[in-house]
Every structure is written in structure tokens, then in C-alpha cells.
Amino acid sequence: MKELLFYVKRLRDYAGKKLYINLISSVIISCLEGVGIYLLIPMLSLIGVFSGGTGSIPFISGFFDFIRWIPEKWNLLVILSVYAVLIIGQAVMQKYQSIRSSEIQQGFIRLLRLDIYQALLESRWSFFVKKRRSDFNHVLTSELARVSQGTVQTMMLLTSLIFTVIQIAFAFWLSAKLTALVMICGIGFVLFSRRFVKGAKVLGDRTSELSQSYFAGVADHFNGIKDIKSNMLEKTNLNWFRALCGRMEQNIVQFVRMQSNSQLLYRASSAVLIVLFIFLSFEVLHVRAEQLMLIILIFSRLWPRFTTIQANLEQIVSTLPAFKGLTDLQRECREFQEMALAERDAQIRPFSIKEGISCRQVYFRYDSSHSDYALENINLHIPANSTTAIVGKSGAGKSTLIDILIGLFQPEKGQVVIDGVPLTADNLFSYRSSVSYVSQDPFLFNASIRENLIMVEPDASEERIWDALRFSASDEFVSRLPQGLDTVIGDRGIRLSGGERQRIVLARAILRRPAILVLDEATSALDNENEAKIQGALDRLKGNMTIIVIAHRLSTIRNADQVIVLEQGGIIQQGAYQQLSNETKGTFGRLLAYQTSGQ
Numbered sequence: 001m002k003e004l005l006f007y008v009k010r011l012r013d014y015a016g017k018k019l020y021i022n023l024i025s026s027v028i029i030s031c032l033e034g035v036g037i038y039l040l041i042p043m044l045s046l047i048g049v050f051s052g053g054t055g056s057i058p059f060i061s062g063f064f065d066f067i068r069w070i071p072e073k074w075n076l077l078v079i080l081s082v083y084a085v086l087i088i089g090q091a092v093m094q095k096y097q098s099i100r101s102s103e104i105q106q107g108f109i110r111l112l113r114l115d116i117y118q119a120l121l122e123s124r125w126s127f128f129v130k131k132r133r134s135d136f137n138h139v140l141t142s143e144l145a146r147v148s149q150g151t152v153q154t155m156m157l158l159t160s161l162i163f164t165v166i167q168i169a170f171a172f173w174l175s176a177k178l179t180a181l182v183m184i185c186g187i188g189f190v191l192f193s194r195r196f197v198k199g200a201k202v203l204g205d206r207t208s209e210l211s212q213s214y215f216a217g218v219a220d221h222f223n224g225i226k227d228i229k230s231n232m233l234e235k236t237n238l239n240w241f242r243a244l245c246g247r248m249e250q251n252i253v254q255f256v257r258m259q260s261n262s263q264l265l266y267r268a269s270s271a272v273l274i275v276l277f278i279f280l281s282f283e284v285l286h287v288r289a290e291q292l293m294l295i296i297l298i299f300s301r302l303w304p305r306f307t308t309i310q311a312n313l314e315q316i317v318s319t320l321p322a323f324k325g326l327t328d329l330q331r332e333c334r335e336f337q338e339m340a341l342a343e344r345d346a347q348i349r350p351f352s353i354k355e356g357i358s359c360r361q362v363y364f365r366y367d368s369s370h371s372d373y374a375l376e377n378i379n380l381h382i383p384a385n386s387t388t389a390i391v392g393k394s395g396a397g398k399s400t401l402i403d404i405l406i407g408l409f410q411p412e413k414g415q416v417v418i419d420g421v422p423l424t425a426d427n428l429f430s431y432r433s434s435v436s437y438v439s440q441d442p443f444l445f446n447a448s449i450r451e452n453l454i455m456v457e458p459d460a461s462e463e464r465i466w467d468a469l470r471f472s473a474s475d476e477f478v479s480r481l482p483q484g485l486d487t488v489i490g491d492r493g494i495r496l497s498g499g500e501r502q503r504i505v506l507a508r509a510i511l512r513r514p515a516i517l518v519l520d521e522a523t524s525a526l527d528n529e530n531e532a533k534i535q536g537a538l539d540r541l542k543g544n545m546t547i548i549v550i551a552h553r554l555s556t557i558r559n560a561d562q563v564i565v566l567e568q569g570g571i572i573q574q575g576a577y578q579q580l581s582n583e584t585k586g587t588f589g590r591l592l593a594y595q596t597s598g599q
């Protein structure tokens with residue numbers, strides 16, 4: 001509940017005056033509607049529906065006093081005109097109120113979206129490593145919409161409550177006894193309906209869980225669609241999907257059933273009560289027709305209010321889990337916050353490396369509750385403007401070491417030192433801004449090649465772009481594309497081959513002219529010819545850039561100045577390529593012998 005109040009407060013802070021104007025206009029609209037309906041009594045009285053006078057009713061007698069100075073034959077016309085003006089006025093106000101409501105609601109959703117998206121971007125890499133990506137999609141789409149809906153509904157509930165209080169006061173003025181009777185019945189129903197509200201909470205929890213599974217499942221399936229197709233797993237996935245959709249359907253139907261039950265109860269009781277009131281009034285109390293009309297009016301104005309309040313409450317309570325989901329994610333983001341983007345950008349200074357990068361007794365583990373370290377007692381030095389290769393079996397810790405070296409992870413123990421200065425929050429972002437990293441799974445946006453390249457260097461000239469493409473041996477295939485640099489590549493660059501994708505990402509990395517270039521298996525998808533071209537280009541960079549390469553194919557690191565061999569999170573060999581290859585009993589020598597014999 002406190003999460004809900006937090007967002008209501010945010011909505012108030014965000015919308016400010018507009019929100020109050022909207023609340024007031026809702027109340028005015030409701031009052032106008034009420035007055036319009038009460039005007040029916042003098043109208044019907046003038047037409048002659050009621051045989052007696054209507055003077056005993058306070059509102060009506062006041063109205064007749066007001067129109068006494070008008071000639072009698074004009075009375076009906078005046079009442080009808082007032083009625084028309086009221087209804088038109090109400091419609092005009094309603095129009096502006098709907099627009100304002102939509103502006104407030106959409107603006108609020110935008111605010112929430114930006115908030116959470118920025119909070120996510122400002123979180124540390126370790127946060128993303130431990131979370132499922134689909135959970136972010138889930139919160140950013142479905143949960144966010146529910147939060148916004150819940151917040152707006154809370155405001156509507158507030159309006160409903162204000163209006164109900166006004167209506168009750170008005171009804172009391174017209175007939176205290178009757179109103180008290182309706183109120184007692186209403187309160188009885190609210191107490192009785194608490195079980196519906198509890199039911200709504202349970203169903204809301206389930207809706208959140210199911211929709212989280214849905215997002216996770218759909219993301220997993222389409223990320224792994226190739227495996228699904230090639231291993232003919234379609235049926236298994238379809239069965240899973242069918243079962244989940246079935247549960248989602250049941251959950252929603254159950255919610256609607258519950259809501260319909262509570263609404264039915266209200267309507268049925270409303271029918272029974274109104275019949276009872278009329279019967280008692282007419283047969284037992286012998287009240288006059290206009291009084292009876294009043295009873296019906298009060299009842300018909302007040303009773304639906306209880307229904308609306310009940311329905312709003314059920315809806316709001318069912319969205320509470322979404323509020324919790326969003327607040328939890330925001331809290332986690334805060335815990336993992338690296339630095340606010342604006343602050344970070346203000347802190348970045350041009351960065352160059354003169355001596356090199358060192359690791360001093362670095363320890364790192366993914367889960368502090370487990371004793372296993374992914375990296376243990378790492379001591380190394382990477383001289384500036386040299387090429388260092390990191391090799392080792394799968395799972396040895398190569399990618400983790402890279403993440404430590406580029407400052408994405410902070411060591412649990414030990415230090416990363418740049419030119420003798422420890423890497424801390426003060427220099428981290430300047431350092432990171434001088435790194436270009438190409439991963440095993442290069443990422444391209446669904447945009448043109450040009451846009452994909454210049455996102456790292458918006459002012460890059462045409463000449464620099466083509467230089468970068470030449471470097472990555474992609475100039476030929478890009479110039480052959482129908483729109484050249486402006487060719488749009490599919491989602492995640494899917495219309496390019498794996499090797500072409502790697503080469504574009506490599507061009508992007510080099511376009512920034514980084515001080516440090518990190519290639520994590522970045523040429524694994526290339527054919528020998530293109531790989532040789534890139535090797536040549538990397539060799540030409542020697543002496544101008546610090547290059548760190550992870551490579552499984554040892555033939556590609558022949559020209560490295562230094563090779564670091566990792567095994568089970570520790571460095572087991574370190575030295576020049578030639579030196580390590582001569583140590584035939586060492587792990588590197590064995591890996592090399594294994595690869596050369598396999599070729």
C-alpha cells in the first residue's frame with residue numbers, strides 16, 4: 001500500500017495544479033449532472049405528472065421561488081433551457097477533463113518510463129549479470145502500464161469519494177431519514193464486500209507472476225529460435241506456451257467473474273432495496289408521488305457510487321503487485337547505481353595510458369555466498385601500446401578478467417592500477433571512455449550501417465568511416481550493398497552474416513580511436529582471408545594502441561607481445577608467444593600442439 005501512496009504522491013508532484021483542476025472539474029461535472037437530474041422533478045411537476053405541489057421538497061421549493069418572477073407560461077421553457085445549458089456545460093467540461101486526464105496519465109507514464117529506464121542504464125554491469133533481461137521488459141511494459149492505471153484509478157477513487165460526500169450532504173438536506181437508510185445499507189455492503197477486495201489482491205499477485213513468466217518465456221524462445229527449429233522443439237515450446245496462456249486466460253476470467261459477482265450483488269440488492277423503499281413509502285407510509293420520485297432519485301444517485309467505489313477498489317488492489325514490482329526494481333537499481341549519467345559525463349576527462357594496466361592480487365567471484373572465485377590472485381601487467389593475448393580453456397575466466405580490466409566489474413580484493421594510479425570511482429569513467437570493446441556476440445541496432453557506426457562518434461567524417469571499414473576488411477562488402485553505408489540492417493544485424501556483423505562492430509570500435517582496444521573472440525566468425533586482413537591491420541596499430549585479445553585460435557595471436565594463460569581463474573603462464581610455445585610441457589604448449597595437430 002505504501003508503494004501506491006508513493007506513486008500517488010509522485011503523480012501529485014508531477015501534475016501539480018493540473019491535477020487539482022481535474023479533481024475539481026470532476027466534482028463540478030458530477031454536481032451538474034446531479035442538478036440536471038433533480039431538475040426533472042419541477043419539470044415533471046409542470047407537465048402535470050405530479051398532481052400535488054412540490055413545495056415540501058427544499059431544493060424544488062427554492063427553485064420555484066427563483067422562477068416566480070417569470071410569467072407562468074414561460075416556466076417550462078426556462079426549466080428546459082436551464083436543463084439544456086447544464087447538460088451542454090457538463091459535456092463541454094467533460095471534453096476538457098478527458099483531454100486533461102489523458103495528458104496527465106500519458107505524461108505520468110512517460111515520467112515513470114524515463115525514470116526506470118535511466119535508473120537501469122545507470123546501474124552497474126554486475127546488476128545485469130544477475131538479473132533476467134525479460135524482467136526488465138516486463139516491468140517496462142506491462143507492470144508500468146498497470147502502475148499508471150492504478151495511480152489514475154486511485155485519483156478517480158478520490159474524486160468518487162469527494163462526489164459521494166457532496167451527494168450525501170445534498171441528499172441529507174433533501175431527506176435525512178431516507179439518506180441515513182441508504183447509507184446504512186451501503187456501509188453494510190462495503191463491509192460484506194471486503195472479501196472481494198482480498199480476492200482481487202490474490203488475483204493481482206497471480207497476474208504479475210504469470211505475466212513475468214510470459215515475458216521471460218517469449219524472450220527465451222525467440223532468442224533460441226534457431227535451436228528450437230534445428231532440434232525440432234516446436235511442440236514442447238508450443239505446449240508450454242499453451243499451458244501458460246491457459247493459466248493467464250483463467251486468471252483474467254476469474255477476476256472478471258469475481259468483479260461481475262460483486263457488481264451483480266450490488267445491482268440485485270439495489271433492485272430489492274428500491275422495490276422495498278417504494279413499497280414501504282407508498283403502501284405503508286403513504287408518501288406522495290413527488291416524494292417517491294425523490295426517494296428514487298436519491299437512491300439512484302447514491303447507490304451507483306458505492307458500486308463504483310467498490311469496483312475501483314478491486315481494480316486498484318489488483319494492481320498493487322505491479323507497484324511493488326516497479327518499486328523493487330527501482331530500489332535495486334539505486335543499490336547498484338554506478339553514478340548519475342549527468343554527473344558521470346561531467347567527470348569524464350581525456351584519458352591516455354603511458355605505462356600500462358596492472359592487476360595486483362585481484363580476486364573476484366560472481367556470488368559472494370559461494371566460496372568459488374572466478375578469478376583468484378591475479379597479478380599481471382599490460383604495457384601501454386602493446387598487444388596482450390589472454391588464452392585458456394572455456395570457463396577459465398578470460399571474459400571475467402576482461403570485465404575487470406575494463407572496469408565493468410570491481411575486484412572483491414586487490415586493485416586494478418593504471419599508470420600506477422588505482423582505478424577508483426574518480427577515474428573509472430574517464431578510463432572507460434578510452435576503451436573500445438568488441439564482444440563475442442556483437443550487437444548492431446536495427447538501423448543503417450552509417451547510424452550503427454557513428455553512434456560512437458557522431459562527428460566522424462565520411463573518410464574516417466571508410467578508413468574504419470577498411471581496417472575491419474568490410475569496405476568491399478559495404479560498397480556492394482544496395483544503399484552502401486545507408487543500408488538498413490535487420491534486427492540485431494540479422495541480414496548480415498556472422499562474419500560481416502563482427503567486421504562492422506570492429507569498424508565501430510576503431511572509429512572511436514580508443515586508447516585500449518579489447519577484442520573478446522572478435523574475429524571468431526571470420527574466414528581465413530578476412531581474418532588475415534584484420535590481423536594485418538591490428539599489426540599496423542601496434543605501438544599506437546593498447547590491444548587486449550581473447551582468442552581460442554592461437555594462430556591469430558602469433559604477433560602478440562605477451563600471452564597470459566588462465567586456468568580455473570588463476571594465471572598459470574605468462575610471457576612472450578615464442579617463449580611459451582617453447583615450453584612444450586606447459587599448458588600453452590599443449591594447447592598449441594593440440595591445435596596444430598588438429599589443423
Ligand SMILES: Nc1ncnc2c1ncn2[C@@H]1O[C@H](COP(=O)(O)OP(=O)(O)OP(=O)(O)O)[C@@H](O)[C@H]1O
Nearest residue numbers: 129130366374392393394395396397398399400401
Ligand atoms: N554470470 C555469471 N554468474 C555466475 N558465474 C559465472 C557467470 N559468468 C561466468 N561465471 C563463471 O565464472 C567462470 C569464468 O567464466 P568466464 O566467462 O570468464 O570464462 P571464459 O574463460 O571467458 O569462458 P569462455 O571461453 O567459454 O567464454 C566460469 O566458471 C563461469 O561458470
